[in-house]
Amino acid sequence: MKKKIYLIALTLMLFVTASNTRAANLADDKKAYMEMAANMTKEQKQARIDEIKLRVQEIKEMDKSHLDKAEKKELKSELKNLKHEAQAISGGGVYLSIGAILIVILIILLIL
Numbered sequence: 001m002k003k004k005i006y007l008i009a010l011t012l013m014l015f016v017t018a019s020n021t022r023a024a025n026l027a028d029d030k031k032a033y034m035e036m037a038a039n040m041t042k043e044q045k046q047a048r049i050d051e052i053k054l055r056v057q058e059i060k061e062m063d064k065s066h067l068d069k070a071e072k073k074e075l076k077s078e079l080k081n082l083k084h085e086a087q088a089i090s091g092g093g094v095y096l097s098i099g100a101i102l103i104v105i106l107i108i109l110l111i112l
Contacts, residue, residue: 030084030088037089045089048085049089055082056079062075
């Protein structure tokens with residue numbers, strides 16, 4: 001019984017560690033994309049956005065049935081990186097969580 005609990009705890013620790021490492025790498029990638037975008041002119045940004053759109057369209061039109069698992073994973077990773085780069089170049093936007101929206105609505109209701 002103790003072995004089973006030990007294995008479960010070890011598995012959870014490895015999962016959490018892997019998730020934290022991936023999140024840290026993703027944050028570093030986003031910072032790098034934001035720094036790159038800060039050094040670009042508007043024309044360069046638009047040209048890069050057009051390149052990204054073209055590459056995404058090429059990937060969507062590909063016949064992926066003949067690709068093996070590693071190649072599909074690589075394409076998925078490339079799409080994620082392109083998405084993050086495009087968000088950094090275009091400014092990203094403002095995101096509100098559902099909790100934040102509810103708090104704003106409650107404050108408005110209290111004021112009125």
